[in-house]
Amino acid sequence: MRRFCTSGPVDKKTCYYIERPDIMKEALDHIENWRYFTVSAPRQSGKTTLLNDIVEKIKDKYLTIFISFESYGDKTKTSFLKTIVRDFKIKIKSLYSENIEIEEPEEMDDIRRIMMRLNETTGKEVVLMIDEFEKLDEKIMNEFLHVIRSIYHDREIYKLRSVILISVGYLSGILEDNASPFNIAEHLEVPYFTKEQVYDLLSQHEKETGQIFEEKVKELIWHNAAGQPGLTNGLAYDLVMKKAKGEKIITEKHFEKTLYDYMRVYIDKNISNIINKAKKEKKLMMKILFEPNNIEFNIYDENIKFLYLNGVIDNCEGICCVKVPLYYKALYARFKPQINGEKNYMATIKDTIKPYIKEDGSLDLNKLMKRYIRYIKERGAVMFKGRNYYEGVYQYNLDQFLGLYVEAADGKVYPETQIGGGRIDLLINLNNKEYLIEIKANITGNDYEKSKKQIKEYIKRKGLKEGWLIIYSNTIKDFEYILEEENGIKLHIWFIKTNFKSPSNVK
Incomplete structure (x- = not known):
């Protein structure tokens, strides 16, 4: 019996498997048309499985050699040439049960001769596939790519039908920086599952x-x-x-x-890898997480490019975003602003959830918001004054406050939850009832109207009758609550003041 496989490459005989006919056809078309191309996808995206499938489909027609440069990083040119020939022979033996004698090259240019030798021995044109290509030493990579490019122009003479370079991210930057002559490659990206x-x-x-x-x-x-x-x-x-x-x-x-x-x-390897990459661009990552819709996507920005190529962020209609909710939640938890010690002020020994639960078991969220405002009035000078806060800081502050009470009643507060084609900032689930909360900070009048329209749309999508819009502002004079009703939907709007006097005297 097959199973769900959590590490690749996937074996069709033992694992549930998804065919990718569109991208497979594109790859095979490139090979048939003597194209050299690159393949990219973040780790655990199925690219190695796809390439193994390609090997199976073309191995009878072409001499297919699929090697990895994962352990090539610290090699000299001499050891590189020795190792690549050894790997050629091992892979050919494994796939075709043939022992082919290949003279060890002395110079990088001898790869031309090796390609011709392989064709003469087997009678097949060669398809060379190289995984983890970016691990190669920069100088050796440059020499190697120059040779491949020179072969490309006479590929029908050398019988090297196709070269496929595989990486966790786009190789365009590497090729541009280290081997500008290698501008001959198509690019093929392995997408996530639909x-x-x-x-x-x-x-x-x-x-x-x-x-x-x-x-x-x-x-x-x-x-x-x-x-x-x-x-x-x-x-x-x-x-x-x-x-x-x-x-x-x-x-x-x-x-x-x-x-x-x-x-x-x-400790999930996919999530750990994303967090480790995000830590290298912490300042930018904080902005993307906690200033949503404010960071424009620009592939020529090296910081954005790094996060994008490593699968941390994506391009969402011109804005930097984290598309995978599990990644977002993990990054949110890792980079959330620290507000140590605030729990003691959010819920004292006298505070319980009981006053905020109605007779029918539903949550009296407006009453709980009044308790939250009492907390902000007491601690706002410490929490908000004199600091350049991201919108997400307010979200996390409210998230932590609500969580203290809701979880005491066996409910849960979920940040950034998917709803139809969008995400709601906070979703409370208590006694099988959901409460939607959208959070904004220091917005304009136009943004305010857009926010109301947005939360109303979310309410409709969920089939609910009410929702909450929480607006933090450093320009309002006092806290305020507004109830708007339209087409059977109630919108509770709470304005939270954030402009407080100096916190120097507040303990």
Whole structure:
């Protein structure tokens, strides 16, 4: 029986597998047309699996050599040439059960002779595929690419039909910086799974085992992983092997436990890699996370380019964003502003959740907001005065406050939750009822109107009757509450004052 595989490359015989006909056709067309091209995708995105599939489809027609430069980083030119020939021979032996004698090259240019030798021996044109290409030493890379380019112009003589360079990020920067002559390559990007592909993956398990994912669970897997293959398989694996093992139906309750472990217990390699890369651009990452919609995407900005090439951020209609919600939640938790000691002021020994729960079990969020304002009046001078805060600081402050009370009633507060085509800043789930909260800071009148329209749209999408818009402002004179009703929808608007006197006398 097959399973969800959490590390690649994926073996079709033992793992659930998604075909990628469009990108496969594009790659095969490049090879047939004697094209040299690059392939990029973040780690655990399925690129090695795709390339292995390409090998299987063309190995009978072409002499296909798929090697990796992962361990080539510290090699001299002599050791590089010796190692690449050894790897050629090993891969040919493994795939074709042939021992081919290749004379060890003395110079980089001898690669021309090797290509002709391989063709003469096997009678096949050569397709060379190189993974982890960016690991190669810069000087050696430059020499190697010059030779490949020179072969390209006479590729039908040397019988090197195609060269495929594979990397975790776009190789354009490397090729531009280190080998400007190698401007001959097409580029092919391996995308994340589509929603249909995610559902296809899950249905393979259902058909083979009889264990069913609730429709809501499928939606949650899709939204939280956003089609990232490693995360998608990881969530599904945890559900079927741990949280719902032996059960007929995988429910939303099972998923909540999986999500909790991913956020607070597990050390997931995909998430860890994203966090480590984000830490190298901490200042920019803070702005992207906590000044949403304010950082324009520009691939020529080296800082943005670094985060983009490593799969941390994406281009969302010209704005830098974190598309994968699981990544966003992990980065949010890692980079959230520290407000140590504030819990003691948010909820004292006299504060409980009881006054904020109505007789029907629903949350009296407006009453809880009044308690929040009392807290801000007491601590606002410390929290907000004299600091250049990102919008997310206010969001995290409210998130932490609400969490103290809501979680005491076995409810949960979720930051940046997917709703249709957008995300709500905070979503409270308590006793199977949801409460939507959109947060803005220091906005203009036009932004205010747009924000009201946005939260109303979210309310409609969720099929609810009310929502909350919280606006932090350093220009208003006092706190204010407004209730707007339109077409059966209630919009609760709270203005939170942030301009306080100097905190020097506040303890």
